Amino acid sequence: MELVVGRVGKPHGIRGEVTVDVRTDEPELRFADGARLRAQSPRGSTFGHPALTVTRTRWHQGVLLATFAELADRTAAETARGVVLHASRPADETPEDPEEFYDHQLVGLAVHDLDGRRLGEVCALVHGGAQDLLTVRTPEGRDALVPFVKALVPEVDLESGRVVVADRPGLVTPLPDES
Missing domain, CATH: 2.40.30.60 (RimM)
Known part of the structure; x- marks a missing residue:
């Protein structure tokens, strides 16, 4: 790795x-x-x-x-x-801080909203100046960027293989058609 x-x-x-x-x-x-x-x-x-x-x-x-x-x-x-x-780095190495993660630990995790609905899967991370972004591939094949901050990603559970995203309309789920 x-x-x-x-x-x-x-x-x-x-x-x-x-x-x-x-x-x-x-x-x-x-x-x-x-x-x-x-x-x-x-x-x-x-x-x-x-x-x-x-x-x-x-x-x-x-x-x-x-x-x-x-x-x-x-x-x-x-x-x-x-x-x-x-x-x-050795495959079993983990960050010292339990609130930090390596990219390989997050890629592949299922993404769920606060109600437990599956929104997609983490397919990549984008490292930015202000914060990192999770790239979430939705079931429709669309990629959505989610700021990797506690307010929007309140839970990362490596053992169960999932992250929870406090989804907002348009963040991961598409906005409803207004037509």
């Missing part, structure tokens, strides 16, 4: 150091010296490394700065801009 742990940002200085948009609650673990991260290049990128090896990290004004063995200078660092970093 893999999880997204960050995205390479702009170069910092001339020695190959880059900013990292952190996408993990455990940066000290995921970006430890020697960690090897799979590199997913954005479309159209000329970046040619399948993985990056962390040689050093430090925090600077609230931003994680990282040095990777494969990025020797600013020019190399510039080619890595936008690369998404993935870390391998």
Whole structure:
């Protein structure tokens, strides 16, 4: 299993150091010296490394700065801009906080409303700046995005394989025709 742990940002200085948009609650673990991260290049990128090896990290004004063995200078660092970093993780690893979940734990869960009616299934997650979004595939084959916040997703029950969504008209269920 893999999880997204960050995205390479702009170069910092001339020695190959880059900013990292952190996408993990455990940066000290995921970006430890020697960690090897799979590199997913954005479309159209000329970046040619399948993985990056962390040689050093430090925090600077609230931003994680990282040095990777494969990025020797600013020019190399510039080619890595936008690369998404993935870390391998043991299949049985779970987040420390019981209110947090890995994507693979949520994808495939049945989605029900507060009354127990099945609305669909979680088919993906979208990680946004403000909050994450559950992508719910409805029985009609439509994908609906549900903000993954406690007010709209009050219950996640991994053991029973379901999430409860406080559905609002138009959120997952279509609005009634007004014709």
